Amino acid sequence: MDQNPEQQKEEQVQNKEQLKQQQQPKQQPKEKQLAVKNPKGTRDFLPQQMVIRRQAFKIITDVFEQHGAVEIDTPVFELKETLIGKYGEEGGKLIYDLQDQGGEILSLRYDLTVPFARYLATHGYKKLKRYHIGKVYRRDNPSIQQGRFREFFQCDFDIAGENDPMVADAELIKIIDQIFTKLDLGPFQIKISNRKLLDAMIQIAGIPKTQFKTVCSSIDKLDKQPWKEIRQELVEKKGVSEEQADILSKMVQLRGEPFQLIQQLKEQKLFEQQGKEALDEMELLFNLLKYMNGLKNVIFDLSLARGLDYYTGLIQETVLLGGQLGSISGGGRYDDLVGMFSKNSIPCVGASIGIERIFAILEEKYKKSGIVLRENQSDCIVATIPSKNIDMVAEKFKIYDLLWSNGIKADVCYKLNWNLGKQLTYANDQQIPYAIVIGEDEVKQEIVKFKDLIEKKEETINLKDLIQILKQKVGK
Amino acid sequence: MDQNPEQQKEEQVQNKEQLKQQQQPKQQPKEKQLAVKNPKGTRDFLPQQMVIRRQAFKIITDVFEQHGAVEIDTPVFELKETLIGKYGEEGGKLIYDLQDQGGEILSLRYDLTVPFARYLATHGYKKLKRYHIGKVYRRDNPSIQQGRFREFFQCDFDIAGENDPMVADAELIKIIDQIFTKLDLGPFQIKISNRKLLDAMIQIAGIPKTQFKTVCSSIDKLDKQPWKEIRQELVEKKGVSEEQADILSKMVQLRGEPFQLIQQLKEQKLFEQQGKEALDEMELLFNLLKYMNGLKNVIFDLSLARGLDYYTGLIQETVLLGGQLGSISGGGRYDDLVGMFSKNSIPCVGASIGIERIFAILEEKYKKSGIVLRENQSDCIVATIPSKNIDMVAEKFKIYDLLWSNGIKADVCYKLNWNLGKQLTYANDQQIPYAIVIGEDEVKQEIVKFKDLIEKKEETINLKDLIQILKQKVGK
Numbered sequence: 001m002d003q004n005p006e007q008q009k010e011e012q013v014q015n016k017e018q019l020k021q022q023q024q025p026k027q028q029p030k031e032k033q034l035a036v037k038n039p040k041g042t043r044d045f046l047p048q049q050m051v052i053r054r055q056a057f058k059i060i061t062d063v064f065e066q067h068g069a070v071e072i073d074t075p076v077f078e079l080k081e082t083l084i085g086k087y088g089e090e091g092g093k094l095i096y097d098l099q100d101q102g103g104e105i106l107s108l109r110y111d112l113t114v115p116f117a118r119y120l121a122t123h124g125y126k127k128l129k130r131y132h133i134g135k136v137y138r139r140d141n142p143s144i145q146q147g148r149f150r151e152f153f154q155c156d157f158d159i160a161g162e163n164d165p166m167v168a169d170a171e172l173i174k175i176i177d178q179i180f181t182k183l184d185l186g187p188f189q190i191k192i193s194n195r196k197l198l199d200a201m202i203q204i205a206g207i208p209k210t211q212f213k214t215v216c217s218s219i220d221k222l223d224k225q226p227w228k229e230i231r232q233e234l235v236e237k238k239g240v241s242e243e244q245a246d247i248l249s250k251m252v253q254l255r256g257e258p259f260q261l262i263q264q265l266k267e268q269k270l271f272e273q274q275g276k277e278a279l280d281e282m283e284l285l286f287n288l289l290k291y292m293n294g295l296k297n298v299i300f301d302l303s304l305a306r307g308l309d310y311y312t313g314l315i316q317e318t319v320l321l322g323g324q325l326g327s328i329s330g331g332g333r334y335d336d337l338v339g340m341f342s343k344n345s346i347p348c349v350g351a352s353i354g355i356e357r358i359f360a361i362l363e364e365k366y367k368k369s370g371i372v373l374r375e376n377q378s379d380c381i382v383a384t385i386p387s388k389n390i391d392m393v394a395e396k397f398k399i400y401d402l403l404w405s406n407g408i409k410a411d412v413c414y415k416l417n418w419n420l421g422k423q424l425t426y427a428n429d430q431q432i433p434y435a436i437v438i439g440e441d442e443v444k445q446e447i448v449k450f451k452d453l454i455e456k457k458e459e460t461i462n463l464k465d466l467i468q469i470l471k472q473k474v475g476k
Numbered sequence: 477m478d479q480n481p482e483q484q485k486e487e488q489v490q491n492k493e494q495l496k497q498q499q500q501p502k503q504q505p506k507e508k509q510l511a512v513k514n515p516k517g518t519r520d521f522l523p524q525q526m527v528i529r530r531q532a533f534k535i536i537t538d539v540f541e542q543h544g545a546v547e548i549d550t551p552v553f554e555l556k557e558t559l560i561g562k563y564g565e566e567g568g569k570l571i572y573d574l575q576d577q578g579g580e581i582l583s584l585r586y587d588l589t590v591p592f593a594r595y596l597a598t599h600g601y602k603k604l605k606r607y608h609i610g611k612v613y614r615r616d617n618p619s620i621q622q623g624r625f626r627e628f629f630q631c632d633f634d635i636a637g638e639n640d641p642m643v644a645d646a647e648l649i650k651i652i653d654q655i656f657t658k659l660d661l662g663p664f665q666i667k668i669s670n671r672k673l674l675d676a677m678i679q680i681a682g683i684p685k686t687q688f689k690t691v692c693s694s695i696d697k698l699d700k701q702p703w704k705e706i707r708q709e710l711v712e713k714k715g716v717s718e719e720q721a722d723i724l725s726k727m728v729q730l731r732g733e734p735f736q737l738i739q740q741l742k743e744q745k746l747f748e749q750q751g752k753e754a755l756d757e758m759e760l761l762f763n764l765l766k767y768m769n770g771l772k773n774v775i776f777d778l779s780l781a782r783g784l785d786y787y788t789g790l791i792q793e794t795v796l797l798g799g800q801l802g803s804i805s806g807g808g809r810y811d812d813l814v815g816m817f818s819k820n821s822i823p824c825v826g827a828s829i830g831i832e833r834i835f836a837i838l839e840e841k842y843k844k845s846g847i848v849l850r851e852n853q854s855d856c857i858v859a860t861i862p863s864k865n866i867d868m869v870a871e872k873f874k875i876y877d878l879l880w881s882n883g884i885k886a887d888v889c890y891k892l893n894w895n896l897g898k899q900l901t902y903a904n905d906q907q908i909p910y911a912i913v914i915g916e917d918e919v920k921q922e923i924v925k926f927k928d929l930i931e932k933k934e935e936t937i938n939l940k941d942l943i944q945i946l947k948q949k950v951g952k
Contacts, residue, residue, distance in 0.1 A: 036555060036557070036558050036594050036597060036598065036817045037555070037598055038550065038551055038554070038555075038594070038595075038598060039551060039553060039554065039555055039580055039582055040579065040580055042551035042553070043551070044548065044549065044550050044551070044595055044598065044599065045548055045549035045550075046548065046599070047546035047547060047548055047606065050546070050547040050548060050549060053549075054547075065853050065885060066880055066883070066884070066885045066886065067854075067880075067885075067886070067887065067888065068852050068853070068854040068885065068886070068887025068888070068906070068908075070523035070526070070851040070852060071523060071526040071530075072520065072521055072522065072523055072526060073520065073521035073526060073529075074514065074520050074521075075514055075515060075518035075519070075520070075627050076552055076584075076611060076613075076627065077515060077518070077627075078514070078515065079512060079513070079514075079515055081512070082512050096574060096575075096577070097574070097575040097577065098572055098573070098574055098575060098584075099572075099573040099574060099575045099576075100575075101572070101573065101615060103516065103615075104515055104516055106515055108574075118512050118514070119514075119520055121512060122512065122513055122514060122520065123520065123522070129887075130523065135552060137552075139577060139579075151551050151552060151553075159890070161890070163890030163891065164890055164891055164892045164893070167888070167890045167892060168888075168890050170873075171888055174880070178880065287870075288869070288873060291869065291870040291872075291873035291874055291877075292873040292874070292876055292877045292880075293874075293877040293881075294877075341512045375546040376544050376546060377541050377544070378543075378544040393764070393767065394763075394767045396767075397646075397764060397767035397768040398767055398768070398769075400768055401767070401768045401769040401770075404542055404543075404650070404654065404768075405769075407542070408542070409541060409542045409543075409544065410542065410543070410544070411543065411544025411605075412543065412544070412643070412644075412647055414635070414637070414639030414640055414643045414644050415639065415640055416640045416643060417640070430544070432544075
């Protein structure tokens with residue numbers, strides 16, 4: 001008998017469900033169902049992931065330190081009043097508040113930039129070049145696949161202080177270029193613009209200054225939506241006229257090689273009055289970057305807006321080419337933020353590197369490469385052959401003491417009655433390259449069998465030479 | 477005219493207020509009063525403190541990795557239900573809750589042990605030797621001087637899995653001994669006991685099992701209060717009889733060199749029935765520790781209680797001798813905790829190192845030693861002599877590009893019009909050892925002046941030899 005399509009569909013679903021139920025017990029053992037999970041939008045880092053994370057952090061901090069940056073740290077939570085009014089309307093909604101349990105009203109930090117500004121004010125700095133790697137918190141809709149978490153790392157580098165124009169800004173872009181070159185994630189583009197140019201464009205289009213923020217937040221979507229949709233939003237929802245939208249339209253779609261676009265803008269006499277200062281700044285920036293060989297991945301992009309409220313000059317965003325991922329770094333100049341916390345305002349420029357997306361790419365890379373990352377860093381284990389005459393447990397741990405006190409990495413197998421084969425299998429499973437084997441004879445003669453578990457070789461050596469030989473083998 | 481005491485008191489207060497107002501402007505400049513502070517009980521880490529922190533973490537993680545431990549990380553907050561009922565009555569009150577903003581009910585982690593147990597359950601581990609360094613949160617009464625913060629670091633090392641008795645426990649004590657020996661904070665003592673011995677003592681004294689927890693929490697104060705006061709509390713508030721208190725009194729004050737105390741307890745036949753198994757465990761532990769040379773700082777201390785609910789066997793605490801600080805490490809065996817999150821129970825033993833107190837001691841040590849820790853790790857700067865014919869800014873940054881692309885650490889001075897003296901002063905202030913100086917002549921002849929700012933020497937070298945010479949100098 002023929003079934004109608006609806007019935008067919010339902011049956012398919014049922015079959016799928018049945019299949020799922022049949023498969024589930026294998027994939028997820030029952031006892032696992034009881035287990036408590038980590039909170040939504042957060043992640044545990046497994047040992048393998050920690051190895052990758054440390055590699056990425058090492059590359060990033062090495063570049064930061066190459067440029068003379070010092071490291072600081074601030075608390076995970078701040079006074080709520082410190083964070084309020086810094087992240088625009090959308091950002092502000094995503095802040096995690098702590099429950100009022102008496103005492104101060106606290107919130108989890110949303111980024112590392114506002115805490116940095118607060119830090120400068122609290123400690124009375126006038127200048128500082130610092131980096132800071134830490135977790136930040138946003139009550140956003142998480143998407144693990146897109147690398148969007150509620151708890152995630154930011155790697156921030158900022159230069160605070162009264163400096164000559166665009167020098168720090170240029171170094172910042174150079175640093176971003178160095179980091180993404182070294183991370184080797186594939187081709188990338190550093191988009192650069194200036195908040196003051198955006199300001200000028202809106203002014204040139206004849207849109208009143210009061211609408212600046214709301215128009216900005218529409219333009220900010222240009223990397224995700226076509227201009228047509230944004231234009232519609234501006235005209236229908238934000239009170240921008242058709243004519244104004246047309247003028248804006250021409251400008252925000254301008255992007256290109258930095259000096260070419262500067263030339264084009266000069267020829268078109270676009271920023272001859274409003275925005276002239278900002279355009280001069282950009283030209284100076286590109287020149288400095290040219291000198292320091294930092295221009296090859298830079299694109300001058302007038303559509304760049306950056307959502308946050310606090311930017312006042314340079315804005316930048318890094319994207320991987322050909323990927324579906326969002327930006328992997330963002331930042332800019334924020335000259336007025338510190339002034340919100342202290343009478344002494346300090347001009348600042350900085351960038352955040354969003355590391356979660358980078359982790360995901362690096363993990364994928366390792367998976368594809370087939371390279372197995374060693375989690376257990378141990379150089380060796382001590383394995384014993386049982387004896388009736390000698391306390392081999394005592395002899396085993398005497399050798400461990402010798403190894404540990406000489407800085408050798410030596411893992412312990414916690415089963416004292418395992419036979420030699422099982423002990424060596426343990427070492428193999430943990431990818432530990434060497435095993436020191438002792439039995440009754442070895443103890444009596446003060447020798448050890450030295451097994452190379454990768455090369456499958458064995459030699460007998462004097463106990464007194466063990467440390468020297470091991471240090472040579474592991475390159476210490 | 478005589479004043480009555482009330483009036484006198486009020487006037488004194490007024491005078492104090494006046495005095496305060498007079499003093500304040502000197503101590504706190506006006507602009508600082510506006511500055512927003514970090515939350516109570518938290519700290520910012522200044523660059524100098526970060527250098528010390530990294531040194532301490534390096535020592536600790538090196539020892540952890542020497543023993544084959546892998547690193548993991550978990551979120552700063554957990555589901556509230558994960559944390560509830562794990563920390564005893566007192567501990568539970570100190571948990572920070574997040575505000576209910578819709579979605580899951582969350583709390584900041586109180587330690588790294590419960591998240592570790594949850595991690596084991598979530599990911600279905602059967603065994604794991606891991607370390608974890610992270611911040612934990614307690615709404616405690618902060619005392620910066622005593623190193624008690626509301627946000628503070630813990631360095632945890634734990635061994636999970638079904639292992640032979642006391643082997644992992646012994647390695648754990650050895651690790652603690654290695655770490656505090658290497659940190660070189662002064663003489664220390666690792667106090668060891670067994671939760672089952674405490675259980676036995678209370679039973680031997682004839683106190684009902686239902687009172688175990690409350691009697692425990694009194695005994696736990698023995699390192700801060702004399703026995704006399706604790707005895708009084710037990711008798712007057714906890715319903716312990718005079719006779720029971722006397723029996724307990726003799727036992728909890730027993731402490732000494734491990735094998736001596738074991739011998740004494742055997743002679744006194746104290747734990748012949750209740751506690752026999754625990755005493756045998758302790759003897760095995762001390763033997764294993766003797767083999768691995770880990771016994772020299774260990775004391776067997778029957779007064780040790782440890783406040784937390786989850787310990788089931790070995791308990792340990794490390795204290796610095798002669799100091800007023802509390803414990804610098806604590807931990808023990810918790811065989812039932814993972815079973816609270818999963819059907820598979822996994823026996824575990826571990827320790828937390830409380831790093832804040834260690835930081836304070838190391839900071840003090842550096843201050844006294846007069847050793848100035850370098851914050852800025854840069855090897856050199858590039859300084860220029862102005863020229864009318866050549867764009868020295870371009871030349872300067874070309875050299876920076878050369879340095880950076882060769883892995884040299886080179887800080888930038890952001891004032892382009894400073895004279896040579898000012899540029900060199902900047903390098904000196906930052907304790908940067910070398911300066912590469914170029915002017916018109918140097919550019920034309922493709923040479924640089926290489927200044928050693930510490931030795932106060934200068935030599936002229938070819939630009940093409942610069943990297944090689946610098947790498948030699950900085951030991952790369």
